[in-house]
Amino acid sequence: MNRWHVYEWLKQTYMATGTVPTMGQAQQRFSSHVDPEELTEGIDEFLTAIREYRTEEAGSCEM
Numbered sequence: 001m002n003r004w005h006v007y008e009w010l011k012q013t014y015m016a017t018g019t020v021p022t023m024g025q026a027q028q029r030f031s032s033h034v035d036p037e038e039l040t041e042g043i044d045e046f047l048t049a050i051r052e053y054r055t056e057e058a059g060s061c062e063m
Helices: 003-017 023-030 036-062
Strands: none
Touching (some): 003 023, 003 036, 023 036
C-alpha cells in the first residue's frame, strides 16, 4: 500500500460522511500497512485537494 491508498480512503470517507477523517483514524487504519512517510504524504495530498475543492465551491457560490 502507498500514499494513494490513504488518499483514496480519506476521499471516499469524506464523500460518504461529509466529514474529514481525523489523523488518528487514518493512522489507525493504515499504520500497519503504510510507511509513516507515505501516510503523511497521503494525508497531505488529500488536505490539499479538499482545500482546493472548498475554495472552488465557495467561489461558485459568490457569483
